[in-house]
Amino acid sequence: MGRSHMSARMRVRMYKVFLLCLLGFCVISFLHYYKALQNIPLLQELSSTSSHLKTLKLVSGFFWNVPDTEFLSHHNNHKHDYLKGFLEAKVILPDDTFQNGDLHERTFILHDDSTPFFIQTKSGAMCFQKGTKMSDTASQRSILQQQHHQHDSINEGKKGVKCACRQGWHGPHCGIPTIVQHSDLSTKSKLMPRKVPRRVINAININHEFDLLHARFHELADVVDVFFVCESNFTAYGDPRPLYFRQLILNGTFDYIKHKILYIFLDHFPNGGRSDGWITDDYLRTYLTKNGMSRIQGLKADDVFIIDDADEIPARDGILFLKLYDGWTEPVGIHMRKSLYGFYWRQFGTLNVLSGCTAAMLLMVYKGDGILLRRRSYYTMSGFREYENFTGRILVPWAIGSPVHYAGWHCSWCFKPEGIYYKLISAQNGDFPRWGDYKEKQNLSYIQELIRTGGWFDGTVPDYPPTDPKEHMYAPKYLLDNYEKYGYLLKNAYTKEKG
Template identity: 25%
Template structure:
């Protein structure tokens, strides 16, 4: 009897032990992978049967179907009693500490409008146009912004600036280069612009063919989405672009008066500005330009009485920056050597003398590439439009574009 009780006790212990083992095994085999957190990225991609993509790449090609995400504008505004104020343009600190009831938004310097949502450059452009303009907004959802621009080996620094400057407000970058060139593709494969590669669609083609190909891949494109295009070395004003995303009934097409910087932001061309680039809605591009991007960036469009667009920027408040020859001297020499006579006026320049030393002397003394035209010195600490915001905030990264290292005076001041 004693032996029987002892065996029964042992059997019970073994049963408990086996039960515990089975429970542990069940936990590991039946464990469900945790759900991944939702991403804040404004673009999601649907894979189709024809998707063929390098597993190591994170940028996108024409083999990808693209869905642009709708984003509410409410996160960009704050309600003070009866006043709805744009956060970036409103003096929030002053309004929050005010003991009296806030019935009106208090705008920061450089911002205008009842909700402080109009940046200076846009506000001045509407006044200068002398046209009846009734801006409506803010919208419930942001317009999606699709930005086309070319990248080559001589525009790498400026391309890096504009992607970082505009990366949080542009929904899709269309970066392109000529057929037969793989410079940009090689850079992308090496994680160039890695923070925003999920927002980049890479294409090898001419600008005139791009929109026809791209729009077939945008599966939820809306007529009020914005198409933006500009040339090499141009950086549009981010505040102005943000306004276009948030408001309705602005004149179309939009052109940009860029500040004309040379060699870096420390020198300005005596002409001071250059008009270039263009922005409009998807429906305007189709109805007025027959889907031709080249007409959007053609300055002749504004001279036509058909269009009622405006130019963003004047001689003191710029619609962005055009940074010409913003490279190291060796790359400037290589760039000039690659251009034919019909692009560079070689009659005014002795091509034989163009070398690193020649370019360094021009940069030091503030002389244009022709060796004759005197440039205007820009003041870093006095000029609010000296350089794009991202450049100023990351001056260690673009120091050679902010300080003239070939001038001893500028070097020690910088």
């Protein structure tokens, strides 16, 4: 009887130990999950050293939209630890070529965007204008007159009151576009509109993609706060070239967007770039990012940085979402519709380009180097764990859009035959075979035949799916609205059977 009683007591004790361990495991799992989804910087309360507090203060703006004067001061004075190494070589332009020789030295001051993206309805809900059905135009107009109160009430709408969303928009505020709703973002239930929008930086290198550049500017003009546009007086192959884009800026071609352009001039060709073209390819993005970021004033830790190639055009709604909402993770990719020679030759699938992150992540993890963002190797970098630990968040990459929901356009080799010829001879000496080295590939008649069939320089002719200019996300709206001018990109000029 005694042994049985003792055995029962031991079993009860074992059960208690087991339950306590199980409870502890559940608590730890819950805290880890809660931290990841709620983006709560738990380590703020656990860290006591001054160095930790400084770093936490730097990234606090990402979560709570609190400007950090110390971060801004260090950045603007080029003294911040993560800004060391920025390229500061004096750029000299030929005196006989241009006026306004300081264009490449100007700084850009970021200001908060006061655009009233959200409005308050009669029912008291705060709704995203574009995504919300407004049945009473008169009442909407009266509401718009009171939008200066937006910053105080954007998250203070009546509880339980939701907005009536238009097709293509989701969420209680109707501000989540379909390309985010159907993305792989794991924190959709935690998204909330910001009181003050982020500022967006879009960085690109330019050679002669000027029609696509117009399309980008018109697509993103009211969303992006500053465009970094880098131009060199050398091609990617290392040959001298005129500064075409600078000429277009000075002759007024881009006056409609000039106030948002930070012109970056690369006046030298990187050592070793002629023999190894990938050195050039990397260096172009490195110089673009570091030179541009060193000339920005008023930067906040939670501003958005996006780097694209000139033939990659993000859709407006996806970038606006990053600007207006808190709760998404980083880094951010973009699923882009793939086209060749023109939007009429649509390729299968999407191009998922890892393109964006916050300014804090750019500086702390990628050391201010845009090429490192594109490489998808952030988890191997020395600053990754430090940044993740100091923010109290798990960095989870995701992409706007999906393979069936395009969030932008990638139009490869999208030029007239003369433009394709110029790209052939300008291409880097690294992406082999380098078709510009073959004289027969430079023949304009041969290039026209490639455009007609959708064929490639290696002789293959893929079977691309049929396209229709009326299909959703066929091409950027600006090009479609100016069909006569940009028809060569929208309809195959060399065949009647397709396009």
